[in-house]
Amino acid sequence: MRLGLAANRLHHLREDAALFRWLQACEPGIRELGLELHTVGRTFDAIASAGLLPGYTGLRRYPYGRDGGLMKLVAEVVGLGSPERTLDGAIYLIDPVDPSSVFPEAIALKRQCVIHGKPFISTVASARDWIEVERMHAGFAPDPKADPLHAFETQTLALIAHDAMKPQMMAYAAEHFDVLSRFQRRVATGTTGQRLNELAWSRGWPPGQAWVQRFESGPMGGDAQIADLVLERQCQRAIFFEDPHVARQHEADIQLLERAVTTVTFDAVCITSPAVATRWAAAVRLRAERRG
Structure with a gap:
């Protein structure tokens, strides 16, 4: 398995930075999985300087971002004709106030992961969660x-889907209703929330009792309301089915939610495609079985 790896400067600036804390927590899992990490230059250099993953042959160095390292990861997410040049996803630990986080190659990396149903992992919590899933x-x-x-x-779990992705969200919730019902609280934006409640009532949820708490629709500020929950650390996980092919009028609100998630990098997990969400739900069941 191969993942791209990059981290904005904030996340490898100090000894207790996010990149290092993730590697310290997940090094055993990385080694167990034999994970290849195709790592952008400055991030690779920071790992080496910190003495992490010593002797690990799966750590591969790519050029600095300014020399095309991140662009190469985008191409490898799409695939370059051989297994060695095809990534299964990307970890990009984002500092939302770092200008490079909105460079075209950074945006393209996420977009291509979503299009190809591969994990795009932008927070420490998501990276730790993904290692356990695998x-x-x-x-x-x-x-x-x-x-x-x-x-x-x-x-608390947030369930959000753009218009073209609402059928996939309904199908996903129906298939994994048991897993999603384990959460203490579920929240959703307007139309998605209404449809999810109707689904829950059809599955035997008490009539009149909301399965999800509905916020405003996305264009009317629902994404911003959920972003505030994330920032207050009152929402720990978001399953956000994005449509990467359509420009949205409320794009700024969508970006606000994404920035909120990366602002609380140690506390929020975000899943951005049905394929990744399905793999996560299957892992949740496997983990529960093994714990007895």
Whole structure:
């Protein structure tokens, strides 16, 4: 398995920076999985200087971002004709106030991951969660250090889908209703929330009792309302089915939610495509079975 890896400067600036904390927590899992990390130059240099992943042959150095390193990761997400030049997803730890986070290659990296149904991982919490997901699919025992990420009974889940993706969200919620119902609280924007409640009532949820709390529609500010929950650390996970092919009039509100998630990088997990969300739900079931 191969992932692109990059981190904005803030996330490898100090000894306790986000990149290093992720690697310290997940190094055993990275080694167990034999994960190849195709790493942009400055991020690679920071890992080497910190003495992390010593002797690990799966860490590959790419050029600096200014020399095309991030652009090469975008091309490899799409695929370049051989397994060695095809990535299964990307970890890009974003500092939302770093100008480079909105450079074309940064935006393209996320867009191509979404288009191709591959994970785009922009927070430390998402990166830790993804390692545990892949460990479950590889047959390993649950990592007790990942238990807080799976304490769904104390967490809030946001379910958001753009218009073209609402059918996929309804199908996903129907297939994984048991997993999603484990969360203490669910929130959604307007139309998506109404349809999810109707689905829940058809599945035996108490009539008149909301399965999800509905906020405003996206264009009317629902994304901003949920962004505030994320910033207040009252929403720990978002499943956000984006349509990467359509320009949205409320694009700024969508970006606001995405920036909120990366602002609280240690606390928020975000999943951006049906394929990745389905793989996550399957891993949740596997983990529950192994824990007994």
